[in-house]
Amino acid sequence: MSKATRATKMLEQAGIAFTVHAYDYDPDADRVGLQAAEALGETPGRVLKTLMAVVDGKPVCVIVPSDHEVSMKKLAATFGGKSAQMMKPAEAERLSGYKVGGISPFGQMRKIPAAIEEQAMAHELVFINGGQRGLQVRLAPPDAAAALNAIVAPLVA
Structure with a gap:
């Protein structure tokens, strides 16, 4: 596994301090984010999942x-829209340039508006996908x- 991805390169170029953490990705896990938290020995609240959604027909990235779970009503309101829905996996892969299970908000193929759940800001450090299945970056939420x-x-139900 390469520890240099578009995500890690983007963070380096932005001058952001982070550490890289690899874990055994389970493609059969019911919930990939929870499996990552367990594999890393972290509480699920500190391991953030990256989701791709659509608000009023426009793509957004949700962390x-x-x-x-994301509240579609809160998500739509956050981006000033009326309705929101999860993006289909194939579309999420095409837009982000990453495979499902390895989608990072960093270094996506094109700049897509992003939102982060406010609860994440309470942690000193969080884990976010590093652009590859089985790879997380740990960094400060701000x-x-x-x-x-x-x-x-506030984005969660």
Whole structure:
């Protein structure tokens, strides 16, 4: 496994401090984010999952704790829209340039508006996918938000 991905390169270029953590990815896991938290020995609230969604027909990137579900109503409101839905996996892979299970908000193929669940800001450090299945980057949540120019808002149900 390469520890240099588009995600890690983007963070390096932005001058953001992070560490890389590899783990055994389980392609059969029911919930990939929870499996990552368990494999890393971390609480699920510190391991954030990256989801691709659509608000009023426009793509968005959503980062929430792995043990929570996104509220579509809150997601739509965060981006000033009326409706939101999860993006189909094939479309998420095409837009992000990453495979499902390895989608990182960092270094995506094109700049997509992002939002981070406000609860994540309570942690000193969080884990976010590093652009490959079985690879996480650990960084300060404010740094992640700054790198993505993300909206910090209540997003979970």
